[in-house]
Amino acid sequence: MNTTPLSIPPLISGGIMLSYRCTSTCRHCLYRCSPDRPDEWMTLDMAETIFTVLKKESYLQSIHIAGGEPTLKWPLLLDVIRLSRKMHIPVEYMETNASWCKSRTTTQKKMHELKEAGLTSLLVSVSMFHNEFVAFSHTRNCVEIAREVFGNENVILYLPHMYHLIAEMPGDGKHSLEDFCDHHGIRPGSLSLLKLYDVVPSGRAVSALRHCYQKRSVATFSGQSCRNDLLSTTHFHIDHEGNLFTGCCAGIAQATVPDLHPSVLSDTHPVFSMLCTEGPFGLMETSGKEHGFKPRHEGYVSKCALCLHVREHLSETGKFHELRPSYFYSE
Ligand code: SF4
Numbered sequence: 001m002n003t004t005p006l007s008i009p010p011l012i013s014g015g016i017m018l019s020y021r022c023t024s025t026c027r028h029c030l031y032r033c034s035p036d037r038p039d040e041w042m043t044l045d046m047a048e049t050i051f052t053v054l055k056k057e058s059y060l061q062s063i064h065i066a067g068g069e070p071t072l073k074w075p076l077l078l079d080v081i082r083l084s085r086k087m088h089i090p091v092e093y094m095e096t097n098a099s100w101c102k103s104r105t106t107t108q109k110k111m112h113e114l115k116e117a118g119l120t121s122l123l124v125s126v127s128m129f130h131n132e133f134v135a136f137s138h139t140r141n142c143v144e145i146a147r148e149v150f151g152n153e154n155v156i157l158y159l160p161h162m163y164h165l166i167a168e169m170p171g172d173g174k175h176s177l178e179d180f181c182d183h184h185g186i187r188p189g190s191l192s193l194l195k196l197y198d199v200v201p202s203g204r205a206v207s208a209l210r211h212c213y214q215k216r217s218v219a220t221f222s223g224q225s226c227r228n229d230l231l232s233t234t235h236f237h238i239d240h241e242g243n244l245f246t247g248c249c250a251g252i253a254q255a256t257v258p259d260l261h262p263s264v265l266s267d268t269h270p271v272f273s274m275l276c277t278e279g280p281f282g283l284m285e286t287s288g289k290e291h292g293f294k295p296r297h298e299g300y301v302s303k304c305a306l307c308l309h310v311r312e313h314l315s316e317t318g319k320f321h322e323l324r325p326s327y328f329y330s331e
């Protein structure tokens with residue numbers, strides 16, 4: 001048993017998630033957001049607590065405001081932006097999927113509201129995964145009007161080449177992933193599809209895009225510690241309940257505001273500690289002995305896929321407070 005406490009390093013850059021609720025159910029979504037997630041949102045009090053704690057982070061460079069889709073609760077979003085400005089929190093940008101940009105007139109009005117509240121920059125998500133749920137006309141409205149309101153240099157396209165590939169599709173509506181592949185001559189289920197976006201093989205991707213990866217036996221993942229991933233704070237997230245997630249590791253909250261740097265011990269944080277030392281293979285072995293976990297015979301597409309399967313099993317026991325929120329563990 002590991003008795004040396006781990007500690008989360010100073011936070012560098014990250015996102016504030018107002019909710020897990022989204023208009024879309026993108027196949028690559030790390031946080032498995034969707035319209036079916038509970039209608040639970042960050043309160044303004046929680047935002048204030050989070051900002052107060054973040055102000056004490058000496059190395060914090062920037063934060064961004066994210067969802068789910070943060071624009072779904074428009075008055076709350078404006079209040080959070082105003083609060084961040086009042087508290088001198090360095091908000092780099094707000095992230096959106098552009099689903100709210102159907103009408104150019106309404107989009108224009110809302111962009112000005114965001115700017116007046118204190119927002120200075122917008123990140124617009126665009127990919128073949130987003131385009132299954134958001135018409136390209138909405139994305140185009142969002143980008144063009146944001147450029148008018150915030151200035152060209154303050155609109156981030158994530159990712160620019162995806163914008164052009166979607167723009168080349170016939171019509172400016174939604175397109176299925178299969179249609180996208182067909183139009184661009186990409187074999188569906190191929191790695192080249194994922195390389196277009198640099199998909200992280202974690203979150204929803206391990207199930208919704210599993211056909212694009214080759215499965216490997218669990219032994220392949222033996223000895224792969226996740227210490228570097230879990231102690232990485234260059235892209236952390238804090239959700240609406242104040243749970244902190246490090247690396248790209250959604251669903252493992254080793255800290256909650258106001259204490260974002262607790263002593264992490266194997267008896268208080270068994271999942272996090274085991275993943276930092278033995279990785280998902282070690283977690284699988286312990287979970288097999290102590291909680292009856294059985295891995296899939298066919299193997300897994302990545303170490304994160306194995307990790308997620310074990311954590312889904314552990315979450316069902318209700319014994320692991322680190323595995324939050326519980327609905328992250330249901331598809
Ligand atoms: S739009 Fe963003 S938050 Fe919503 S499902 Fe897609 S990737 Fe996830």
Ligand code: SF4
Nearest residue numbers: 226229249303304307
């Ligand atoms: S295997 Fe688990 S802990 Fe490791 S990087 Fe993937 S999600 Fe994070």
